[in-house]
Amino acid sequence: MSLAVEIAGVRLKNPLIAASGTFGYGVEYEGLLDLSLLGGIVSKGLYMEPRDGCPTPRIVETPSGLLNAIGLQGVGAPAFVRDVLPRLARYDTAVFVNVCGDTVEEYAEVARVLAGAPGVAGLEINISCPNVKKGGMAFGGDPRMTHEVVAAVRKATRLPVIPKLSPNVADVALFARVCEEAGADAVSCINTLLGLVVDVEARRPKLAFGTGGLSGPAIRPVAVRMAWQAARAVKIPVIGIGGVSSAQDALEFLIVGCRAVQIGTANFVEPGVYARVLAGLEDYLGRHGLDDVNAVVGTLRFPGEGAEAGSEG
Amino acid sequence: MPANRDVALVAREVLEGAYVLLTFRHPEVAREARAGQFVMIKAGTSADPPLRRPFSILAVDPERETFSLFLKAVGAGSRALADLPPGGAAQCVGPLGRPFEPPSDGSEALMVAGGYGIAPFLLFVRELRRAGRTGRVFYGGRTVADLQVREPFTALGVSLVPATEDGSLGHRGRVTAPLEEYLDGGPGPATLYACGPDAMMRAVARVAERRGLPAQVSLDPWMGCGVGTCLGCVVRIQRPDEPQAKYRCACTEGPVFDAATVVWPGEAASLARRRAVEVKG
Known part of the structure; x- marks a missing residue:
């Protein structure tokens, strides 16, 4: 039975990837699980310089979800290359790096630093963080800026370029197409949904930044719908993200057309989530008489489409 | 090394005022935990509330491979734990975090606890005892029901000074008052340790600053x-x-x-x- 998938020319031993911002730089989980179980890891977002991030409080729980405004606290790309990449080299997993920038030029500069480092499988382009004042969602919410950032990174590196799309737009398919036209090799879909939680006694936001990004099981139906729309709009692979914590959840994304799936908030809740989801995927394939996970991808039978449409006539 | 495990509730003792003592089997925590370290734990697998909760480790039993938590059911996460039936399942990773540093030679450990902030100090007094040292505990809360972990300390011969805001036990008022009174008596060198509400820990830090004493806060x-x-x-x-x-x-x-x-x-x-x-x- 094969769980291997291919994203932008990178072979992953299975379709499960740890999502940026929920897995640190990977090495934090070294003692708690075997990193070689994962198809891949996406690092915490990196600028050129170290970043402090947002004031506190930075996280608040919501029904089946988590609202965060961390603000991309991080060590910076050069320190990651020097201190973290060598430690990750001993694991059999694909290392993707989440690239951030205040300006288009900074995205390209970070991409160049990482392109010159051994052990980077691809770059995820963060044009969708809702918790920074410059860059992030400001780029990913504007088709022209999205094109500009993706094209600039494309020019800076031969590594696979994977923009991470914002859900805080009216038409995610449009942005997926813009990325494809600008030379992206795949898209990640979706980042967190912009949210606000109010402390009614103080009549202030519970997060110090004000608004935050919502993640976790609460957003999964929205994420699956957007991944489905993106997958129909482009030929490049779509990596689904949003509230995955079980094989069922991962399968929803695969069935609507995603070639791989990222696991985010569930990392905080259950460091052992990968082994459980992988076992569940194998069980599913076995029950459905399939021997390759790719056979599930894009098999959604949507009412009014394909074979279903004929039966309605 | 911390380990992530599915654990089962071994024992549960319900105390007054929504407090509860819970014991789980987890060999790594039982063997390796040091005072001030914590576990991240969650009852069951429900997505709501999603996150695990951090709790200081109160006690360990390496032979039975168990550890105990002392907590107050204040929100959805702690209530779900407090309501676990015997044998009930939880997910737990630990031991985590940096423990208390022992006081330097000749310095007395003065521990200041507020409510469930007492939890890390029981392990700490055991560590001090093993090193042939002793300490003193100042234990504050709103009322006597907030001061439920007293006997384990007195059984170890540790002097415990209670303080309640309503005067139902010990000194009436804030716990820093008996601490200051003791320090006014001119004991030898001392190191302050605090675990409890933020305001209390900040007050202890101020006492340490005024008197030029080292202090650690959890x-x-x-x-x-x-x-x-x-x-x-x-x-x-x-x-x-x-x-x-x-x-x-x-x-x-x-x-x-x-x-x-x-x-x-x-x-x-x-x-x-x-x-x-x-x-x-």
Whole structure:
């Protein structure tokens, strides 16, 4: 039975990837699980310089979800290359790096630093963080800026370029197409949904930044719908993200057309989530008489489409 | 090394005032836990509430491979744990975080606990005893029901000074009053340790600052993961050689910090930094 998938020319031993911002730089989980179980890891977002991030409080729980405004606290790309990449080299997993920038030029500069480092499988382009004042969602919410950032990174590196799309737009398919036209090799879909939680006694936001990004099981139906729309709009692979914590959840994304799936908030809740989801995927394939996970991808039978449409006539 | 395990509730003792003592089997925590360390734990697998909760480890039994928590059911996460039936399943990773540093030679450990902040000090007095040392516990709360873990300390021969805001047990008022009274009596060198509400820990830090005593505080911000990846639990820490405070994870670089390095809300710099600048200036 094969769980291997291919994203932008990178072979992953299975379709499960740890999502940026929920897995640190990977090495934090070294003692708690075997990193070689994962198809891949996406690092915490990196600028050129170290970043402090947002004031506190930075996280608040919501029904089946988590609202965060961390603000991309991080060590910076050069320190990651020097201190973290060598430690990750001993694991059999694909290392993707989440690239951030205040300006288009900074995205390209970070991409160049990482392109010159051994052990980077691809770059995820963060044009969708809702918790920074410059860059992030400001780029990913504007088709022209999205094109500009993706094209600039494309020019800076031969590594696979994977923009991470914002859900805080009216038409995610449009942005997926813009990325494809600008030379992206795949898209990640979706980042967190912009949210606000109010402390009614103080009549202030519970997060110090004000608004935050919502993640976790609460957003999964929205994420699956957007991944489905993106997958129909482009030929490049779509990596689904949003509230995955079980094989069922991962399968929803695969069935609507995603070639791989990222696991985010569930990392905080259950460091052992990968082994459980992988076992569940194998069980599913076995029950459905399939021997390759790719056979599930894009098999959604949507009412009014394909074979279903004929039966309605 | 911390380990992530599915655990089962071995014993449960319900106390007054929504407090409960819970015992779980977890060999790594039972063997390796040190005073001030914590576990991230969650009852069952429900997505709501999603996150695990951090709790200081109260006691361990390496032979039975168990550890115990003392907690108050205050929200959905702690209530789900408090309501676990015997044998009930939980997910638990631990032991996590930096423990208390023992006091330097000849210095007496003065532990100040507020409510469930008593939890890490039972392990601490056992560690002190094994090293042939002793200590003194100042235990505060609103009312006597908030001061439920007393006998284990007195059984170990540790003097425990209670304080309640309503006067139902011990000194009437804040727990820092009997602490200051004791320090006024001119004991030998002392090191202060605090675990409890933020206001209490800050008050203890002020006592330490005024009297020039070292102090360690066990901070308790909201935590997402417990292992340094979510960056949700950061606190502002500034060491003497740092011109700017840095956000550091309470889960991996704490929860126990040198009180002099904490930049408390509303402050521009830590005590340690202010002192360093004075010396240079």
